[in-house]
Amino acid sequence: MKVCGIGFLGKAGLAAAIFASSLLAASADEWRTSDSLTGESKYGQDFKRYDYVNPDAPKGGTLNSTVVGTFDSFNPYIVQGSPAAGFAGFGGGLLYDTLMEQSIDEPSTSHALVAEAFKFPDDFSSATYRLNPKAKWHDGKPITVEDVIWSFNVLKKHSPQYSHYYANVTEAVAISDREVEFRFDQKGNRELPHIMGDLVVLPKHWWEGADASGKKRDITRPTLEAPLGSGAYRIESFKPGSQIVWARVPDYWAADVPVKVGRENFDRREYLYFQDDNAAWQAFTKGGYEDIQVENSSRRWMTQYNFPAVKDGDVIKKEFKSTAGVFMQAFALNLRRPQFQDRRVRKALTLAYNFEYMNRTLFFGQNTRTSSYFVGSELASSGLPTGKELEILTPYKDKLPPELFTEEFKLPVYDTPQAERKYLREAIDLFRQAGWKISGGKMLNDKGEQFRMEFLGSGPTDEVLANSYIETLRKIGIDASLRIVDPSQYVNRVNDFDFDVDTTILNQSASPGNEQRDWWGSKAADSPGSRNVMGIKDPVVDALVDRVIFATDREDLVAATHALDRVLLWNYYAIPQFHRPVQWVAYWNKFGIPEKQPEYIGADIDSWWVDPEKEAALAAKYESIN
16 A cells, blocks of 8 residues: 555644745745745754654664565666665655655654755745755765756656656756755746755766676666665665565764654664565564554454454554545546546446445445545535635636536445445446447447456455445446456556556645646656556646646645545546545554654654564564564
8 A cells, every 4th residue: 555645634724824924934045944835843943853752762673574566676766667665766765865854743844854954035936955064875975966966857857756746847056065956947836945855865976887797877777786875774685576674874874863863763674575465464463574564454453453462462453543634545547548538437437336335344334435635634625616716617617517516526325225226327327328338238339349447456455445346337237357466567557557447545745736747647647657547638637736836825725726626526537435544553562662653644663663672572472573
């Protein structure tokens, strides 16, 4: 599963006032060490450390983790290859540092890391970052402005996500030996100076050098040569496709930087690969292979945590609540396939999804239906469009579904035995309007071709998600099927948009902006590896994305996001599934944990540490722990 999305909670008026005042506070002459898009950080500009961490947390021990699938690359910034655990396709992962680091204690807030400070002019036409003179690579060489410029150019050219994220950034220019200025092609993009801090910095001298055999390295290709990094960990060892071990860097340059204090305490992080989820689960129950299980399966959480270690208190189950909101999980319909290009068909498929039955019979009533791409936050649309949102939508009225302006968007509710008959009749009628009719038990077009759709998956969870829905679709004559492939093939097929239907995670920001192009933009639809998995190409959506990006203040941003959300929903590009308001985490009782965890993300495992006495007690009791 992908990482959980984030949401902004609070009253729009107050948020807008705080947002505006924080922007006014940042003048062209003011260097900032922390920055927030939703108001001033609670830590201010004198940030010392997160208030929940234990600054004296001991270093040591091993965090064991399992991964389903395999890997064949240590280069996560290109489409080719399956990156190893610990690498991040967007961000630095365990190996690299970014200019600023996104806060895990507040939404849309960043604190200094490779850059010790940044500033931007009042018209948001550029951003200047000043590097920390202590920042260095693992080989001892300093991180330079030249590294930053090279990284920006390479990532914008070769990484689908960065290319859309920084579409309005024209160049990076050295101002001095410690300052780099990013220049933009438009003014008023209020988010852009802030999100330049998300840029991962790569070592130019290493990537432009040669490997041990004398072969020149190529950042546009996969590699299994352990790269040079700057982060808290480096690769200690690996077995291609089956295991990777990361070791903490003892002289890590940023150990005392505020975002790192009391965190990244494990001496080693071992990732062991398994071919399927069931094998990984069995490894967790035995101990020693996986120490922490972030649980996504309702069935497993409710019925399978009954093995001896749980009963003895050696494995602890815990719920973590967060204020970060939740994410949309949905069946993405690939509009590149001709059968999904008619909105009436997409609506019909949405009507046929019986969430209530699945929640009752498969998920123990633990899930809640998702009805917005920005669910759980003030950014989610509701009711009818009014006020500024209506102003934004009205110019596109003749290009939008008429009911968007007159009806509240609602998903079907299968709350009675008669509901299935009602919604399936409506679905059949919509198919008929789109040129499909049932004949001989099959949904056929005028050429006699049956409507077909194949769900793509990579494991047992996908079977649970799809099978019940497939049974319903077959009732109305659709040839629906599920194809399970190995994790590597799954990643490659999704990156290449080679699927009919795929379960996707659409995690959103508390301050949506430039990344929205990668989610919904027409250009991203043709860019392999982008997050526009549905293949949306809609001029109205493109215009609304720009409206979000160039919002004038928080109130304007909320209205623009409501408009975008509403258009996405009424076009039925995806079939929303469900979410949970809490995180389920089970862990072997070998850790020291701060008394509280960040209210924002819920659980910060990087703030935990290994307790030697607890670990020794487990090892004495369970042979597999050794």
